[in-house]
Amino acid sequence: MEITPLEPLFAPVSHIVPKFQDSRYKRLYAFDSTVLIPRVRAHVAQHGGMDDRHSTIPVGVLFPQETKGKCACGCGRFLIGRRRKYATDECAQFVNLAFCIVAGYTDLIFSMLVQLHGYKCSVEGCEETNDLQVDHIHAVVNGGALSWLSNYRLICCPHHKQKTKQDIQRKKLKQNNLPCH
Numbered sequence: 001m002e003i004t005p006l007e008p009l010f011a012p013v014s015h016i017v018p019k020f021q022d023s024r025y026k027r028l029y030a031f032d033s034t035v036l037i038p039r040v041r042a043h044v045a046q047h048g049g050m051d052d053r054h055s056t057i058p059v060g061v062l063f064p065q066e067t068k069g070k071c072a073c074g075c076g077r078f079l080i081g082r083r084r085k086y087a088t089d090e091c092a093q094f095v096n097l098a099f100c101i102v103a104g105y106t107d108l109i110f111s112m113l114v115q116l117h118g119y120k121c122s123v124e125g126c127e128e129t130n131d132l133q134v135d136h137i138h139a140v141v142n143g144g145a146l147s148w149l150s151n152y153r154l155i156c157c158p159h160h161k162q163k164t165k166q167d168i169q170r171k172k173l174k175q176n177n178l179p180c181h
């Protein structure tokens with residue numbers, strides 16, 4: 001099975017200064033999401049699912065405990081006392097939220113996109129602020145099921161419908177092995 005290039009799907013958003021920022025999400029915005037690429041790649045090589053919107057990846061695969069006795073979130077801290085996986089509650093919360101982003105939990109992604117980009121359709125020239133929806137920039141039907149915030153944007157309903165049509169067309173073109181632009 002062909003695997004979608006994961007680099008654009010997991011590009012960090014750390015260069016974006018959020019319009020406003022919920023302190024719970026601070027670490028997620030600053031996170032170097034490229035560390036997830038080899039983990040996701042290994043998972044989808046075995047299980048596929050990059051074109052399935054119900055696709056998910058186990059938390060333990062996304063954030064493995066790379067060093068025994070150290071926190072699985074990647075903070076580098078040692079596990080003390082009764083701690084088995086995460087050094088602090090904040091570490092566990094970070095991992096859970098990161099998992100929800102990759103697994104495509106729309107409510108969370110929606111609120112984070114509002115903080116990052118503001119409350120408006122992201123299509124250039126469109127000022128629509130009503131009925132905004134979360135769009136996979138690289139569509140699920142074309143292999144963008146698992147991704148980071150960089151692969152999501154807010155889009156108005158008419159633009160979303162238009163985009164979805166294009167995504168399906170692109171898929172058909174690909175299936176027919178025709179060049180697509």
Ligand SMILES: [Zn+2]
Nearest residue numbers: 071073075091
């Ligand atoms: Zn940690």
Ligand SMILES: [Zn+2]
Nearest residue numbers: 121126156159
């Ligand atoms: Zn729009």
